[in-house]
Amino acid sequence: MTVAHNFPLLGEPLALDLVNTCVRRDHADVDLLGSPAALAAWLHLESARLAWSGPVSHADLRAVQGLRTALATLLDARREGTRPPTAALRKLNAALAAPAATARLMWTAAGPKLVQPTAASRREVLLHALAADAVSVLTGPSAAQLRVCAHPDCVLQFVARNPRRRWCSAAVCGNRARVARHYQRQRTDS
Numbered sequence: 702m703t704v705a706h707n708f709p710l711l712g713e714p715l716a717l718d719l720v721n722t723c724v725r726r727d728h729a730d731v732d733l734l735g736s737p738a739a740l741a742a743w744l745h746l747e748s749a750r751l752a753w754s755g756p757v758s759h760a761d762l763r764a765v766q767g768l769r770t771a772l773a774t775l776l777d778a779r780r781e782g783t784r785p786p787t788a789a790l791r792k793l794n795a796a797l798a799a800p801a802a803t804a805r806l807m808w809t810a811a812g813p814k815l816v817q818p819t820a821a822s823r824r825e826v827l828l829h830a831l832a833a834d835a836v837s838v839l840t841g842p843s844a845a846q847l848r849v850c851a852h853p854d855c856v857l858q859f860v861a862r863n864p865r866r867r868w869c870s871a872a873v874c875g876n877r878a879r880v881a882r883h884y885q886r887q888r889t890d891s
């Protein structure tokens with residue numbers, strides 16, 4: 702089930718993995734998180750870094766997509782050295798302000814009892830984790846290394862820990878560019 706969605710997980714921070722669920726395929730924008738099932742598959746792939754259990758609803762999907770749009774705007778602003786629209790900043794801060802508690806201990810007449818988080822609080826915890834990661838990316842040492850893949854038909858973002866890195870993946874976009882240059886040379890030679 703995870704193979705079908707084909708998420709480009711490049712070993713990047715969570716916030717970049719999230720914005721990288723919007724990709725370009727054959728010159729068209731594609732949202733890899735197009736359904737609750739797709740979001741469930743992504744959460745499963747990120748389960749080492751994101752706590753999530755239970756089903757994914759349409760409301761969960763809309764909330765994650767909304768935060769993703771804000772994150773993309775903030776990351777663009779950081780890379781381009783501009784000021785982002787207030788709405789994007791407000792969206793991120795709303796996610797940060799959400800309570801982070803996942804479960805509660807209740808004491809009933811019968812004794813102590815674990816109360817599992819509600820669907821709404823599960824979602825808030827998820828958004829909080831994604832927003833907190835975005836803050837560390839935007840304000841930490843990787844902020845100056847944020848880049849978009851150099852291939853004209855690719856929008857994937859990464860942290861260029863190696864300053865010479867130009868491609869999201871040398872095997873994919875680096876290779877695509879090499880092949881294009883090769884054909885270009887053949888055309889000019891003949």
Ligand SMILES: [Zn+2]
Nearest residue numbers: 850855869874
């Ligand atoms: Zn690329």
